[in-house]
Amino acid sequence: MRYDDSGGGADQMGETDPHIHVQQRAARAGYDVRGLLASTFGLVADAPAVVSTGCGRQVPYAMTSSRPESVTCLACREHAHQEHLRFADQVEQLGRMPGSVVTADQAALAARRHRDLAQRFRSR
Numbered sequence: 001m002r003y004d005d006s007g008g009g010a011d012q013m014g015e016t017d018p019h020i021h022v023q024q025r026a027a028r029a030g031y032d033v034r035g036l037l038a039s040t041f042g043l044v045a046d047a048p049a050v051v052s053t054g055c056g057r058q059v060p061y062a063m064t065s066s067r068p069e070s071v072t073c074l075a076c077r078e079h080a081h082q083e084h085l086r087f088a089d090q091v092e093q094l095g096r097m098p099g100s101v102v103t104a105d106q107a108a109l110a111a112r113r114h115r116d117l118a119q120r121f122r123s124r
């Protein structure tokens, strides 16, 4: 009995991925309330060494960017596009809630920024 199909092609997990990705929670990072509190108290001074990306990989933090123009991974661009659109909707809903931490004006401004970012991730 002979198994003869073991030739090559086993190097798909190479760590030299040349693409720039987005973090999985890119859209939320800037407005995350816990993140805001943490930064206020100086708890997020250290960037994580490895982060999850929009395309489901684990890459070094240095290989990610939140600038649409810098992201070269297509799957990540699409992910970020969707995330920013969804977040824009969420922010608007937040702004309409009585007693919300953000005013309707602030929510509208934030939503517009996220829709703008979404467009930049979509365009090539």
Ligand SMILES: [Zn+2]
Pocket: 019, 020, 021, 022, 053, 054, 055, 056, 057, 073, 074, 075, 076
């Ligand atoms: Zn990616």
